[in-house]
Amino acid sequence: MTAEVAVLNKTGVAIAADSAVTTGFPGKEKIFTTANKIFTLSKFQPVGVMINGHVEHLGMPWEVIIKDFRHGLGSQQFDDLREYVDLFLKAITEKRFLSRDGQIVSVLVNTLSTMGELENRLAGESMPWRSADIKKTLEKMLEDANEREFIPGFESISDRKFTTEYGAIIDDVSTNEEHTDKKIPAVCKVLFRRVVLAAMSRQMASQFSTGLVITGYGTENLVPKLYEISIDGAFLDQVRLFDVGNLDVAKDGAAIAPFAQDDIVNSFLNGIDRKFEIFNAGFFAHSIELIADEILHSHTNLSKDERLVATQLVRKKIGEAFADIREESDAFSQQEFRQPVLDVLRTAPKEVLAELAESLVSITSLRQRVSGDLETVGGPVDVALISKGEGFIWIKRKHYFDTELNPHYTTNYFRKV
Numbered sequence: 001m002t003a004e005v006a007v008l009n010k011t012g013v014a015i016a017a018d019s020a021v022t023t024g025f026p027g028k029e030k031i032f033t034t035a036n037k038i039f040t041l042s043k044f045q046p047v048g049v050m051i052n053g054h055v056e057h058l059g060m061p062w063e064v065i066i067k068d069f070r071h072g073l074g075s076q077q078f079d080d081l082r083e084y085v086d087l088f089l090k091a092i093t094e095k096r097f098l099s100r101d102g103q104i105v106s107v108l109v110n111t112l113s114t115m116g117e118l119e120n121r122l123a124g125e126s127m128p129w130r131s132a133d134i135k136k137t138l139e140k141m142l143e144d145a146n147e148r149e150f151i152p153g154f155e156s157i158s159d160r161k162f163t164t165e166y167g168a169i170i171d172d173v174s175t176n177e178e179h180t181d182k183k184i185p186a187v188c189k190v191l192f193r194r195v196v197l198a199a200m201s202r203q204m205a206s207q208f209s210t211g212l213v214i215t216g217y218g219t220e221n222l223v224p225k226l227y228e229i230s231i232d233g234a235f236l237d238q239v240r241l242f243d244v245g246n247l248d249v250a251k252d253g254a255a256i257a258p259f260a261q262d263d264i265v266n267s268f269l270n271g272i273d274r275k276f277e278i279f280n281a282g283f284f285a286h287s288i289e290l291i292a293d294e295i296l297h298s299h300t301n302l303s304k305d306e307r308l309v310a311t312q313l314v315r316k317k318i319g320e321a322f323a324d325i326r327e328e329s330d331a332f333s334q335q336e337f338r339q340p341v342l343d344v345l346r347t348a349p350k351e352v353l354a355e356l357a358e359s360l361v362s363i364t365s366l367r368q369r370v371s372g373d374l375e376t377v378g379g380p381v382d383v384a385l386i387s388k389g390e391g392f393i394w395i396k397r398k399h400y401f402d403t404e405l406n407p408h409y410t411t412n413y414f415r416k417v
Contacts, residue, residue: 002037002052002260003364003377006215006226007353008247009254009345012387013215013224016357017050018365019379019398033379034400039066043414044075046391047084047216048384052260054210057092058102058234062210065092080218081225088214089229093239106233106240107166107200109208111173114196117141119182131185138191145198151242154201162197165236170196203242205230211244211259216386223250224386226257254345256356261377264364271337277329285322289315350385354395358383 004017021035035055041047051062069091078084118137127133170193174184184192199206209232217224226247232240247255258265267273292314296307345353358381365377383395403409 003262003264003361004037004050004052004213004259005265005357005360006050006213006247006257006259007255007345007357007360008215008224008226008249008257009348009353010223010249012350012353012385013226014350014353014357014383014385014395015048015050015213015215016354016361016381016383017052018361018377018381020365020377021055022376031376031378034398035379036063036382036398038382038384039063039070040392041066041070041084041088041214041216042073042076043070045077045084045216045219046386046388047081047214048386048392049088049215050213050259052211052213054208057210057231058097058099058106060097060102065097078218079220081214081216081221082227083218084216085214085227085229089241092231092241095237098234098237098239103234103237104166104169106206106208106235107169107196108173109206109233110200111170111196113206114141114192114199115174115182115184118192129182131187134185134188135191138188138195142191142195142198145195145202145204148202148204149242150201151203151240153238154240157197157201157236157238159194159197161236163193167193200235200240203230205232208233213259216392217388222388223248224388226255228257228259252342254342254348256341256345256360258360261364264367265360268360268363269338269341270333272333281322281326285318288318292318350387354383354385358396 002018002020004015007014015038017037019033019035019037020031021033022031037051039049039051041049049066051066055062057065069088072091073087078087118134118141121137121141122129122133125137127137171184171189174189174192209230212229212231213226214229215224215226228244228246230242230244234240247257249255256265256269263274293311296302296310296314300307300310302310345356361377361381365379365381368377380396380398382397384397385393385395387393401409
């Protein structure tokens with residue numbers, strides 16, 4: 001996991017990221033705290049990029065890909081930030097990155113993810129591992145997946161083409177005891193493959209997805225912009241990538257955007273932890289239902305059928321009431337906690353943006369350090385500030401070498417090829 005934050009106003013954008021990266025498998029994780037997650041996308045223009053999630057793209061480290069793109073970009077400049085984004089996304093779809101082995105791994109990961117989701121749903125409903133229940137659950141999973149938007153360019157991929165290329169691999173993973181404790185029954189194999197295809201064709205991230213945050217300016221942008229992209233492997237020579245969101249402070253004036261592990265930052269901004277809020281809402285709703293049931297059973301003369309109807313009406317009204325409460329709570333949180341911070345940030349100097357971005361990442365790291373959780377956020381915090389006038393400026397940056405002992409590094413960095 002990673003903690004990253006972007007803080008924007010009309011004078012610039014500050015980005016901060018921790019240095020922890022987790023490798024290995026569950027139960028055998030290894031955490032390194034020297035990872036680089038912030039890079040310049042151009043040596044000459046005010047454009048930066050942060051990565052979170054998986055550190056490789058089809059087996060190639062993102063750091064290598066970004067620096068290769070930057071070398072090829074040279075001193076080129078574009079009117080709008082989106083043009084840099086589109087050019088970079090085009091670059092990562094080049095054939096040299098689309099290894100067959102990397103694509104097979106993408107299918108394997110999504111197959112195992114689908115198996116895990118199937119097992120969790122059956123367990124959650126206390127359903128046994130039998131064909132009828134598996135079929136019913138897979139049909140619901142397919143229905144849920146089909147409600148998500150297609151990844152652009154994946155709309156026309158047929159079951160037949162997908163099965164021809166990867167069907168044997170999926171069948172092996174879903175029935176081989178080396179990969180899973182459960183086996184997909186023969187009568188459910190076709191449906192299972194359709195669910196895997198649906199998940200991979202739609203905007204659904206897997207555990208190996210990478211979040212890409214590109215921010216800064218084009219030559220015609222007076223204020224900074226930010227784009228968040230999800231990149232998640234590939235299959236049939238097509239990269240799974242789609243827009244997650246974007247920010248433009250031209251209208252709102254300021255924004256704070258956390259990425260990856262965002263719970264601590266959101267608690268700071270909203271005035272309450274979201275998990276605690278959900279717990280409270282569920283606890284109070286359940287308590288009210290119990291009270292209502294007791295009143296209906298012990299203090300009324302209603303018949304059994306009348307009590308059943310009354311109970312259903314009460315539960316419906318409770319649901320509607322808590323939906324209203326949630327809406328009012330969100331409005332209160334926005335007005336009393338988030339908005340005052342944004343109001344100050346609209347006119348805050350650039351150094352305050354950098355200080356806030358760094359502090360929000362640091363407090364997330366500190367929270368993990370003093371808890372019993374695995375410290376997946378930690379290490380030095382890198383901080384950069386991008387503005388229209390000064391360009392990309394490092395506020396804090398770690399190096400694996402001493403720059404004073406390597407003066408040629410700075411010289412070579414800006415050498416034009």
